[in-house]
Amino acid sequence: MPEFWEWLVHVALAGHLKLPLEIMDEIRAGNDNLAKWLSNADHLGPLSLGEESDIALVQRVITKGYAPDLDDTEIERLGNAPFLIAYALTDVANRCVVTTEVSKPRKQRANRHLPDVCREFGVLSMDTFELVRDLNFSTSWRSASQE
Secondary structure: OHHHHHHHHHHHHOOOOOEOHHHHHHHHOOOOHHHHHHHOHHHHHHHEOOOOOOHHHHHHHHHHHHOOOOOHHHHHHHOOHHHHHHHHHOOOOOOEEEOOOOOOOOOOHHHOOHHHHHHHHOOEEEOHHHHHHHOOOOOOHHHHHOO
16 A cells, blocks of 8 residues: 555654664565565655664563573574664663564563563564554545645
């Protein structure tokens, strides 16, 4: 839905939504329409968080949020999840993690889901539907925002 993607840029320009470099790189490495769309400088710039990750925070998230003794396979399975949480930890009062994962508190180690690890660190997480609701997306967002 092209209006949704345009709306994302609109809320990013307003400072309400940003993507860390690690997530942008992951998306752009894909071979789909989203990867192509995000590669456009008009979209990439506004959506970019523009910060470098704090490796000490990322390591803390891995150690305390997942397990202190993960093997290489488990670390790979985590993907960029620890980075997302670490970025949110730099400003817990104003940042949250948006994910499609749902809470599964019984999962252990590298199988833990983002909402559960976020909760452990006191980081707010939400799904895409909550994001859309909280930031008032509608198919008429453009006319409402131009009034």
